[in-house]
Amino acid sequence: MSTVKQNLARSAELAGSDSARLDVEVLLGHVLGRPRTWLYTWPEYELTVAEQGQFDALLARRHSGEPVAHLTGEREFWSLPLKVDASTLIPRPETELLVETALELCPQQQLRALDLGTGTGAIALALASERPGWQIVAAERSADAARLAEENRRSLGFDNVQIVRSDWFAQIAPQVFELIVSNPPYIDAADPHLEQGDVRFEPRSALVADREGLADIEHIAVRSVEFLTAGGWLLVEHGWQQAAAVRDIFAAAGFHNVESREDFSGWERLTLGQK
Ligand SMILES: C[S@@+](CC[C@H](N)C(=O)[O-])C[C@H]1O[C@@H](n2cnc3c(N)ncnc32)[C@H](O)[C@@H]1O
Known part of the structure; x- marks a missing residue:
């Protein structure tokens, strides 16, 4: 299993996205149920098998172009969390x-x-x-x-x-x-x-x-x-x-x-x- 830090580094796999780093942060935060800032507080946290599997699947879908908001089912607008x-x-x-x-x-x-x-x-x-x-x-x-x-x-x-x-x-x-x-x-x-x-x-x-x-x-x-x-x-x-x-x-x-x-x-x- 990999750590938060190692998974964050996988933004390199999303070369086609102009927001690769942010995409990975949002998807990882979504899988772990944590805000993005948490990822930098706990870089050595090791993902469980289930978390890693879920993150890998989301990253693969993002790689094929699916919008991050469709993967998380949510987008913030005017500071309101909206289901999308x-x-x-x-x-x-x-x-x-x-x-x-x-x-x-x-x-x-x-x-x-x-x-x-x-x-x-x-x-x-x-x-x-x-x-x-x-x-x-x-x-x-x-x-x-x-x-x-x-x-x-x-x-x-x-x-x-x-x-x-x-x-x-x-x-x-x-x-x-x-x-x-x-x-x-x-x-x-x-x-x-x-x-x-x-x-x-x-x-x-x-x-x-x-x-x-x-x-x-x-x-x-x-x-x-x-x-x-x-x-x-x-x-x-x-x-x-x-x-x-x-x-x-x-x-x-x-x-x-x-x-x-x-x-x-x-x-x-x-x-x-x-x-
Ligand atoms: C560009 S989206 C904007 C959605 C939202 N207002 C926003 O800003 O995120 C346009 C919206 O208009 C709706 N729409 C398209 N044709 C329409 C029509 N004839 N009557 C009412 N809504 C329509 C679409 O289904 C879509 O939800």
């Missing part, structure tokens, strides 16, 4: 920009918000964690993803979030919101990135949209006008090359104060507008 699976997108750190911006634009403690394409529930649950007084509807078309979001909602205990199955606005009862947020599918079907990395293991229904990736964003912008109060905000995440096109879509739909915001890598990945 193959039914939807693994929440990305850059989506925290959307949460941050929504909180900045809407400081009020009472508000009605709608999260379209909620997936794991990441955005809706992050907003709920910061604003317990908000009433948040989180819509999702995929039955499996909606079940996952509901499981996350329940385990985090956010009673102010309602998960509903809906094809964008189709099953949302007529009502108005002060805030609509969405991280919809926005990748073009021909984008070669779909054949690389974690996205190979995520459903196309969470990633791909028609018309060079802009069809869902356009649908959301056009229909949002009916569901927003005067002065209400729409915030949408999009691809790094789509900001200008999304601003045009927002303007054509009648939004004011349209602007895009940069993520921590300096790419315009979020566009907002006010009704």
Whole structure:
């Protein structure tokens, strides 16, 4: 059997991953039921046969490209531990920009918000964690993803979030919101990135949209006008090359104060507008 230290050194086996060391730390911590810092406190701990077998199996799956979050079944978003699976997108750190911006634009403690394409529930649950007084509807078309979001909602205990199955606005009862947020599918079907990395293991229904990736964003912008109060905000995440096109879509739909915001890598990945 090998020690923690020897197993950590096996990150060299994951040469194809740009986060090899972190991947090994997370998988080893998951197998041992310990935080990553523990691995450096107890480098000489020798894994049991069962632990070693489990770690070897996970490392082999990671080697064949499976996302770490699918192997552990969990991903942290906005410091919330979220259950993840193959039914939807693994929440990305850059989506925290959307949460941050929504909180900045809407400081009020009472508000009605709608999260379209909620997936794991990441955005809706992050907003709920910061604003317990908000009433948040989180819509999702995929039955499996909606079940996952509901499981996350329940385990985090956010009673102010309602998960509903809906094809964008189709099953949302007529009502108005002060805030609509969405991280919809926005990748073009021909984008070669779909054949690389974690996205190979995520459903196309969470990633791909028609018309060079802009069809869902356009649908959301056009229909949002009916569901927003005067002065209400729409915030949408999009691809790094789509900001200008999304601003045009927002303007054509009648939004004011349209602007895009940069993520921590300096790419315009979020566009907002006010009704
Ligand atoms: C890019 S993922 C975002 C998931 C989550 N909001 C996040 O940020 O991690 C897009 C989500 O939209 C959902 N979706 C796709 N088409 C939809 C539609 N027509 N109506 C509602 N949800 C849809 C997908 O199933 C997926 O969960």
